[in-house]
Amino acid sequence: MSDEEELDLNSLDDEELVQQMHDDLYDGLKEEVEEGVNILLSRGWLPYRVLTEALVEGMRIVGVDFRDGILFVPEVLLAANSMKAGMTILRPLLAETGAPRLGKMVIGTVKGDIHDIGKNLVAMMMEGAGFEVINIGINNPVENYLEAIEEHDPDILGMSALLTTTMPYMKVVIDTMKEKGIRDDYVVLVGGAPLNEEFATAIGADAYCRDAAVAVETAKEFMVRKHNQMAAV
Amino acid sequence: MSRTSLDELLSSRDWLLADGATGTNYFQLGLMSGDAPELWNIDHPDRVRTVHRSFIEAGSDIILTNSFGCNRYRLKLHDAEDRVAELNNLAASLARQEADASDRPVLVAGSMGPTGEIFEPVGTLSMDAGREAFAEQAAALKEGGADVLWIETISSVEELTAATEGAGTAGLPVIGTMSFDTNGRTMMGLTPKDFGEITRSLQVGLAGIGANCGTGASEMVATVLGITEARPDAIVVAKGNCGIPKYVDGHIHYDGTPELMADYARLARDAGVRIIGGCCGTTAVHLKAMRAALQAHTPGAKPSVEAIEQRLGSVSDLAHGRDVAAEAAASDDRRSRRRRRA
Numbered sequence: 342m343s344d345e346e347e348l349d350l351n352s353l354d355d356e357e358l359v360q361q362m363h364d365d366l367y368d369g370l371k372e373e374v375e376e377g378v379n380i381l382l383s384r385g386w387l388p389y390r391v392l393t394e395a396l397v398e399g400m401r402i403v404g405v406d407f408r409d410g411i412l413f414v415p416e417v418l419l420a421a422n423s424m425k426a427g428m429t430i431l432r433p434l435l436a437e438t439g440a441p442r443l444g445k446m447v448i449g450t451v452k453g454d455i456h457d458i459g460k461n462l463v464a465m466m467m468e469g470a471g472f473e474v475i476n477i478g479i480n481n482p483v484e485n486y487l488e489a490i491e492e493h494d495p496d497i498l499g500m501s502a503l504l505t506t507t508m509p510y511m512k513v514v515i516d517t518m519k520e521k522g523i524r525d526d527y528v529v530l531v532g533g534a535p536l537n538e539e540f541a542t543a544i545g546a547d548a549y550c551r552d553a554a555v556a557v558e559t560a561k562e563f564m565v566r567k568h569n570q571m572a573a574v
Numbered sequence: 575m576s577r578t579s580l581d582e583l584l585s586s587r588d589w590l591l592a593d594g595a596t597g598t599n600y601f602q603l604g605l606m607s608g609d610a611p612e613l614w615n616i617d618h619p620d621r622v623r624t625v626h627r628s629f630i631e632a633g634s635d636i637i638l639t640n641s642f643g644c645n646r647y648r649l650k651l652h653d654a655e656d657r658v659a660e661l662n663n664l665a666a667s668l669a670r671q672e673a674d675a676s677d678r679p680v681l682v683a684g685s686m687g688p689t690g691e692i693f694e695p696v697g698t699l700s701m702d703a704g705r706e707a708f709a710e711q712a713a714a715l716k717e718g719g720a721d722v723l724w725i726e727t728i729s730s731v732e733e734l735t736a737a738t739e740g741a742g743t744a745g746l747p748v749i750g751t752m753s754f755d756t757n758g759r760t761m762m763g764l765t766p767k768d769f770g771e772i773t774r775s776l777q778v779g780l781a782g783i784g785a786n787c788g789t790g791a792s793e794m795v796a797t798v799l800g801i802t803e804a805r806p807d808a809i810v811v812a813k814g815n816c817g818i819p820k821y822v823d824g825h826i827h828y829d830g831t832p833e834l835m836a837d838y839a840r841l842a843r844d845a846g847v848r849i850i851g852g853c854c855g856t857t858a859v860h861l862k863a864m865r866a867a868l869q870a871h872t873p874g875a876k877p878s879v880e881a882i883e884q885r886l887g888s889v890s891d892l893a894h895g896r897d898v899a900a901e902a903a904a905s906d907d908r909r910s911r912r913r914r915r916a
Contacts, residue, residue, distance in 0.1 A: 410891070411902040413756070413763030415696045415730075453608030455651045455690045458761070480651050482608075505819060505826050505854045506597040509607040512821075534755050535819050535854070543821035 366399035369419025404554035592851025633865030666718025684715030708740025742778030758892030770804025784811030796893035816855030828855020832863035
């Protein structure tokens with residue numbers, strides 16, 4: 342293995358190429374990921390298969406190493422940017438082919454808090470995992486959350502806060518949802534550095550997600566539960 | 575009376591007590607979640623001064639101004655990005671008035687928190703723009719009467735560099751602390767030792783280096799052990815959280831007791847820390863206990879990680895000397911890359 346070695350992605354068979362794309366995602370090599378996506382499509386792969394086997398699986402590996410403290414925010418941002426570039430190619434094709442969606446999430450940082458980083462990571466990883474994500478940005482008063490869930494009818498509402506001065510605002514949002522009788526229509530996930538499990542329980546959220554990788558795992562679990570419940574009815 | 579400088583105070587004393595939490599204490603006085611504490615410099619100057627005074631009365635030698643989020647990027651959120659000069663100036667002068675009213679020397683440290691933006695190349699904020707924002711804030715803090723500039727809660731090398739260079743333009747001593755809250759590292763992946771090494775080569779020499787916030791008092795002591803190991807020559811600062819946040823009756827409550835914080839102060843002192851304070855959750859009651867503990871304490875040997883865990887609570891794998899990131903990087907086979915571009 343030499344660092345100088347140039348590799349022609351076209352020369353790889355499908356399996357090797359997908360492996361290589363996982364590595365390229367891991368290393369945040371955006372152009373290589375885009376090239377890989379285009380090659381697989383030109384070989385007749387369905388967009389949904391490219392998404393799940395190349396991109397989602399690649400981001401899953403990134404997520405595991407992030408969770409385990411092997412990768413940090415800068416590396417994950419680069420990987421997520423590469424994934425996004427690949428998604429940009431796939432998105433219109435996915436829409437045409439009516440590919441299945443895991444679920445839908447509205448996510449935003451609460452009022453008074455401008456922290457973007459963790460929340461965007463969650464949004465990107467969720468998208469990478471096959472969720473549709475509506476990112477409503479930072480500094481959201483409760484009205485913004487209510488509008489977004491009414492407009493988009495998501496399965497999941499995600500809230501983020503990085504300050505001890507803003508984390509109590511999550512409870513304001515949840516309490517307002519309760520007042521309106523819509524709290525139980527959604528799975529509410531919360532995250533952010535100063536939070537913990539106990540806090541999430543105390544404010545009435547469904548779960549606390551320690552990081553973006555855990556958020557994806559938790560969201561998937563809740564979607565499975567939801568499907569099972571619906572099947573049981 | 576001429577003001578005492580940081581240097582003078584440090585050469586006359588073995589340790590200095592910094593102050594406690596701003597946000598958590600403001601909540602007790604009616605700050606609403608989501609509102610900017612910095613606007614209290616205008617709306618409730620009396621409350622800002624009350625908190626400063628309570629810290630001084632509890633024994634703080636250094637108080638931090640109410641200006642943590644007072645850079646143009648953070649203020650933008652409250653449509654106050656054009657009020658950097660006004661708010662920082664006020665923040666410093668409120669602290670100054672309380673410091674000057676004390677019968678012992680109290681230093682005013684101009685608090686400077688992160689921009690909330692990600693710096694290039696991963697993010698979009700340029701070094702020049704970052705430097706400029708910090709310089710703008712530093713100048714106003716100096717104007718208002720700050721003795722030192724206190725950069726805190728930084729997580730990336732880029733922002734640390736921009737902040738120190740920006741703050742450096744004001745001509746005051748600069749202290750820089752990072753926040754190690756992710757498995758013993760900063761959010762951006764820096765270890766306490768990395769940070770110590772980096773401070774050697776910053777263009778602006780720092781009068782003090784250290785850590786603030788993070789995950790709790792135990793990890794804080796483990797963190798400063800890493801910093802003092804890399805920089806045994808430096809003045810080291812620790813401003814640890816008062817335990818772990820809990821949600822009680824609509825408020826955030828940190829579970830650290832005054833006894834725990836007193837023990838944290840002793841251990842931090844043993845670890846080689848010269849400036850000790852508390853971050854989130856730390857009240858005047860905690861500070862008083864910390865001051866009494868430090869006064870009665872004869873520093874002992876550097877504590878072992880086991881001793882820290884036994885007395886304060888658990889610490890990260892990294893603090894135990896197990897660096898999973900380095901291990902994974904060393905065993906490169908974990909991900910057999912066939913190709914890598916620089």
